[in-house]
Amino acid sequence: MSAFVRGLMDFVLPTHLLAIVALGLLAGQHAARFPLLALAELAAGLLVGSFAIAMGLGENPAATALLALAGACAAGVIAAWPIPMPIIGLLGFAIGIALALNAPPKEITRASALAAQAGLAVAALVAFAVVAAIVMRTTHAWQRIGVRIIAAWIAASAILVLALRWVTALRA
Amino acid sequence: MRRLAGALILCVAASPALAHDVEGTGGFLAGLAHPVLGLDHVVAMVAVGLWGAFLGPPAIVLLPIVFPLVMAFGGVLGILGLPLPATEIGIAVSAIVLGLMVLGAARPPIWAAALLVGTFAIFHGYAHGRELPDDANAVAFAAGFVIATGLLHLAGIAFGLLTRWPAGRIAVRTAGAGIALVGVGYLGGML
Numbered sequence: 001m002s003a004f005v006r007g008l009m010d011f012v013l014p015t016h017l018l019a020i021v022a023l024g025l026l027a028g029q030h031a032a033r034f035p036l037l038a039l040a041e042l043a044a045g046l047l048v049g050s051f052a053i054a055m056g057l058g059e060n061p062a063a064t065a066l067l068a069l070a071g072a073c074a075a076g077v078i079a080a081w082p083i084p085m086p087i088i089g090l091l092g093f094a095i096g097i098a099l100a101l102n103a104p105p106k107e108i109t110r111a112s113a114l115a116a117q118a119g120l121a122v123a124a125l126v127a128f129a130v131v132a133a134i135v136m137r138t139t140h141a142w143q144r145i146g147v148r149i150i151a152a153w154i155a156a157s158a159i160l161v162l163a164l165r166w167v168t169a170l171r172a
Numbered sequence: 173m174r175r176l177a178g179a180l181i182l183c184v185a186a187s188p189a190l191a192h193d194v195e196g197t198g199g200f201l202a203g204l205a206h207p208v209l210g211l212d213h214v215v216a217m218v219a220v221g222l223w224g225a226f227l228g229p230p231a232i233v234l235l236p237i238v239f240p241l242v243m244a245f246g247g248v249l250g251i252l253g254l255p256l257p258a259t260e261i262g263i264a265v266s267a268i269v270l271g272l273m274v275l276g277a278a279r280p281p282i283w284a285a286a287l288l289v290g291t292f293a294i295f296h297g298y299a300h301g302r303e304l305p306d307d308a309n310a311v312a313f314a315a316g317f318v319i320a321t322g323l324l325h326l327a328g329i330a331f332g333l334l335t336r337w338p339a340g341r342i343a344v345r346t347a348g349a350g351i352a353l354v355g356v357g358y359l360g361g362m363l
Contacts, residue, residue, distance in 0.1 A: 014311040156244035
């Protein structure tokens with residue numbers, strides 16, 4: 001398996017999926033046109049996170065941050081309040097950084113590490129774009145409600161795991 | 173051939189592991205299976221959907237959004253280890269009460285319905301929260317059981333749509349009676 005494919009596979013973790021789907025739901029719900037700004041901010045975040053990994057950043061709370069960001073995005077979708085796209089972009093930027101930090105490449109050479117990070121970034125950007133595009137095309141009321149139900153599931157999952165992590169950290 | 177037949181008989185005769193206990197197994201599929209393995213959870217979740225169909229809008233759309241969030245709050249109580257007395261009794265009572273609401277086609281004010289369902293959601297969430305695996309699969313497990321709970325609601329709502337027809341109303345109300353009976357069975361220790 002090539003380093004790029006391993007990077008793609010690294011994206012398929014529940015924490016990553018929750019965060020990217022929540023961001024996609026939020027951006028799609030609030031966008032009249034395809035949310036290019038959020039996509040660009042997500043890409044920039046992934047780049048910054050990868051750079052931090054390359055600089056040798058070690059242990060970090062990226063997984064917890066991803067869950068918190070997923071919960072925040074999901075809360076925005078459930079509330080369905082008008083959220084300015086720059087704020088959604090900022091959430092995307094933060095998710096991009098946390099995502100890259102949470103999936104450090106296990107490759108030895110610089111080239112294969114870059115390929116792995118590229119694979120992760122491509123998977124994240126495509127997943128975000130697909131979710132946002134689908135949500136943007138929801139026109140019926142029941143479809144809009146369905147989007148909010150999925151967000152409620154994401155928020156509930158994030159709340160539960162954040163509580164578990166908090167309790168585990170307290171007990172350690 | 174005789175050995176094969178014997179093995180097949182053993183497979184058929186063996187009682188399936190239907191206990192509501194997947195502690196420590198983690199993973200999305202385990203989480204997905206978790207609410208489904210407890211009949212008391214299943215009937216209560218379906219009853220929420222059925223009742224939502226009787227209540228109509230906005231309850232029918234509000235309940236599947238509010239329930240997972242309140243359930244998560246109950247789950248946090250369970251994770252924190254805070255005492256919640258008579259959890260299993262609360263779950264059994266939820267099946268009885270929600271079943272009776274469906275049987276009686278009750279239409280209380282939306283706030284009263286939300287309060288009742290929310291109270292029971294805490295009991296269900298607490299039970300799930302206590303069994304959340306403390307490992308790397310916690311996220312997948314939590315997502316799995318939240319989605320399974322939501323799908324049970326949606327199944328209830330889908331079945332509840334039969335209330336548009338007179339025969340369907342009878343079928344749904346009969347299902348409510350069955351759900352209440354299952355709750356009585358759990359409360360009486362028969363199930």
